[in-house]
Amino acid sequence: MNGEGSSITWDIFNKSHVRKGIDLFNQKKYKDALTHFEAALTFPENLGVGRSAGTEEAEAWFWKGKTLLALSKSDEASVAWQKGSNSLFASERQNYYKNLCIMLLK
Numbered sequence: 467m468n469g470e471g472s473s474i475t476w477d478i479f480n481k482s483h484v485r486k487g488i489d490l491f492n493q494k495k496y497k498d499a500l501t502h503f504e505a506a507l508t509f510p511e512n513l514g515v516g517r518s519a520g521t522e523e524a525e526a527w528f529w530k531g532k533t534l535l536a537l538s539k540s541d542e543a544s545v546a547w548q549k550g551s552n553s554l555f556a557s558e559r560q561n562y563y564k565n566l567c568i569m570l571l572k
Contacts, residue, residue, distance in 0.1 A: 473521065475513045480506045484526050491529065496536045503530035524550045524563035531570065547571050 487502030506526040527550030534543035550567030553560070 479513055484529060487529055491533055496533050500533045503533060522556050522560040524553045524560050524567060528563045528566050
């Protein structure tokens with residue numbers, strides 16, 4: 467069980483789905499990759515963690531957008547990048563992907 471305010475289990479859940487999605491993306495299995503990027507942005511009840519102000523989601527939004535673009539869904543890709551660009555500034559990794567999302571919207 468997580469302590470109040472802890473997001474460790476979600477961070478692991480998120481990162482594992484993003485990594486699997488990147489692997490599938492690199493194999494050009496875009497539909498399967500998209501499933502993992504979408505899962506990375508969820509907060510399953512069994513994790514005992516809800517979305518918080520400090521949730522780092524920009525990497526998943528970046529890759530979701532990239533995958534949607536590969537699937538010829540450019541409008542949906544822009545929506546994903548917009549969500550990533552609207553995420554908070556936090557860790558170096560979060561800021562990197564947030565800034566990539568911002569650049570892709572220009």
